[in-house]
Amino acid sequence: MLEFNFWTILFSIINILVLFLFLKKFLFGRINAILEQRANVVQSEINKAKEESQKAEKIRCDYENSMSNAKDEAKKIIQDAQKTANAQSAAITQQAQAEANRIVESTRKELQLERERSVASAQNEIVSLAMEAAEKVLGREMADDDNRAIIDAFLAEEEQA
Amino acid sequence: MGEKLVEELENRTVFTIPVDIPLVGPIEIHESIIVMWGIMAIIMIAVLLMTRKLKVVPGKAQALLEMGVEFVYGFFGDNMGKAGRRYVPYLSSVLLYLCISNVIGMFGFGLKPPTKDINVTVAFALLSIILIEAATFRGHGGLLGFLKSFLKPMPIMLPINIMEIAIRPLSLCMRLFGNVLGAFVVMKLIEQVCGAILPMVFSMYFDVFDGAIQAYVFVFLTSLFIGEGIEEENERLEAAEKLSLTAAK
Numbered sequence: 095m096l097e098f099n100f101w102t103i104l105f106s107i108i109n110i111l112v113l114f115l116f117l118k119k120f121l122f123g124r125i126n127a128i129l130e131q132r133a134n135v136v137q138s139e140i141n142k143a144k145e146e147s148q149k150a151e152k153i154r155c156d157y158e159n160s161m162s163n164a165k166d167e168a169k170k171i172i173q174d175a176q177k178t179a180n181a182q183s184a185a186i187t188q189q190a191q192a193e194a195n196r197i198v199e200s201t202r203k204e205l206q207l208e209r210e211r212s213v214a215s216a217q218n219e220i221v222s223l224a225m226e227a228a229e230k231v232l233g234r235e236m237a238d239d240d241n242r243a244i245i246d247a248f249l250a251e252e253e254q255a
Numbered sequence: 256m257g258e259k260l261v262e263e264l265e266n267r268t269v270f271t272i273p274v275d276i277p278l279v280g281p282i283e284i285h286e287s288i289i290v291m292w293g294i295m296a297i298i299m300i301a302v303l304l305m306t307r308k309l310k311v312v313p314g315k316a317q318a319l320l321e322m323g324v325e326f327v328y329g330f331f332g333d334n335m336g337k338a339g340r341r342y343v344p345y346l347s348s349v350l351l352y353l354c355i356s357n358v359i360g361m362f363g364f365g366l367k368p369p370t371k372d373i374n375v376t377v378a379f380a381l382l383s384i385i386l387i388e389a390a391t392f393r394g395h396g397g398l399l400g401f402l403k404s405f406l407k408p409m410p411i412m413l414p415i416n417i418m419e420i421a422i423r424p425l426s427l428c429m430r431l432f433g434n435v436l437g438a439f440v441v442m443k444l445i446e447q448v449c450g451a452i453l454p455m456v457f458s459m460y461f462d463v464f465d466g467a468i469q470a471y472v473f474v475f476l477t478s479l480f481i482g483e484g485i486e487e488e489n490e491r492l493e494a495a496e497k498l499s500l501t502a503a504k
Contacts, residue, residue, distance in 0.1 A: 099266070099374050100279040105288045106369075106378030113295050114348040121302050122344040125324045128309040128317075135311055 221245050263443055264436075266372050287369035294355050294369070334478040336489035342390060342481055349379065350474040357435055357466025360442065361458045368466070370435040373428070380428035383477045384420065391484030404484070423480060427473060434469045438462060 224245055225238070269289050272282040305320050313321060327347040328340065335342060353370065360368045369375045392401045405416040438461035446454050482489075 096373060097266075098377070099283060099285065101283045102266070102285045102288060102372060102374035103378045103381070105284070106291065106375045107382060109288070109291045109295060110349065110352065110378060110382055113298065113352055114345050116295075116299055117302065117348045117351070118344040120299075120306055121320075122324065122347070124306045124309055125321055128311065128313075129321065129324075132311050 217246075217249060220249065259447070260440070260443055263367075264371075264440070266374075285372065285374070286367065287372035287375050290359065290366060290369045291352075291356070291375070294352065294359065298351060298355070331474075331478045334475070335482040335485065337492050338394065338485045338488040339390075339478070339481055342386065342478070345386060346474045346478055349383075349477070350470055353379070353431070353470035353473055354467055357470055358462050360439060361462035368435050368439060368462075370431055370469075371439045373432045376428040376432040376435075379431065379473065380424035383427055383473075383480075384424035387423065387477065387480045387484060388420065390481045394485030394488040396488070400487075423476075427476060431469050431473055434465055438465050 221242060225241055228241070267286045268283045269286055270284050272284070275281055305316060309317055324347075327350070328343055331339060331343045331346055356370045356375075357368050359366050360371075370379075391404060392398070395401045395404050405413055407416075442454060442458060442461050445457050
């Protein structure tokens with residue numbers, strides 16, 4: 095029962111070592127390899143997700159920037175358009191005003207001219223009439239030029255009075 | 256009755272290879288070695304089948320297997336720390352081997368637990384003490400540190416520390432052998448008193464419970480001794496880790 099046997103001890107040691115090496119290679123080696131692989135996969139997935147979220151954040155920032163830029167741009171365009179429109183309307187108004195003024199002025203001048211002309215023609219008429227009347231009254235022809243001068247002078251006096 | 260028991264207790268030689276080797280004689284293959292081969296074959300085939308198609312996304316069987324591996328790493332990690340991770344495969348192999356060896360008697364077919372043969376437990380204990388001393392040597396980083404470790408915790412402990420080299424494997428070997436042999440004898444006696452049902456109930460204690468406990472105790476003590484030997488290495492590792500952590504910050 096308690097006798098020692100060299101061969102049993104030796105073979106037991108060999109058995110244990112063989113089983114250990116076998117398990118180390120085929121159980122622990124494989125399981126640890128797969129665990130490590132899984133850890134790597136998870137790590138890379140986490141990294142990828144982090145990268146993706148960073149990318150998304152960047153895109154969001156860009157989008158916001160471009161949105162605010164577009165808003166500014168639009169505001170500027172509207173302001174410009176408003177300014178242009180204001181300037182144009184002012185110019186048009188001024189032009190119209192000037193045109194109107196011009197028309198009024200020219201009309202006024204024309205009227206003046208017309209009046210002067212009609213006054214002059216009326217004067218002529220009056221002078222003629224007066225000379226005719228005086229001829230009739232005096233019964234003779236008057237020295238035309240002299241008399242005309244006289245009457246003109248008279249009319250001018252009248253006018254001044 | 257007594258004769259039969261003595262016959263059962265004997266370590267039968269199954270066959271002998273007639274090669275006369277000086278000092279140790281012809282090669283004898285004992286019953287216990289044959290049973291060990293059988294256990295090895297079963298373990299190897301099972302492992303090969305289970306680890307055939309490992310996937311990154313595990314199925315149920317693979318998840319169970321991984322859980323077992325994680326469990327032994329956690330279990331031995333408590334005793335041996337980080338530096339002891341490299342010794343886990345050996346200790347797990349021994350645990351598995353001993354567990355099956357100790358409980359194999361309950362399956363009948365005239366199978367006797369190989370660990371009831373003192374030569375087998377001597378082999379386990381020898382490998383354990385070699386591993387313990389090698390780990391201690393490594394843990395103290397060389398011969399000088401290894402020799403100094405015999406003066407700890409105080410120089411007066413020197414003779415006890417030296418004796419422990421012999422006492423540790425002896426106690427490991429004898430405890431395992433005695434327990435399995437005792438359980439074996441008790442079970443044989445019970446079987447001779449009553450052949451049915453009763454042995455099954457007692458077998459649950461003497462074979463399964465005691466067998467598993469003894470396998471557990473064997474590897475637990477071995478890992479405890481290794482942990483004692485590599486304590487300084489663990490401290491060094493922790494210090495280095497803390498340093499690298501603070502450096503990273």
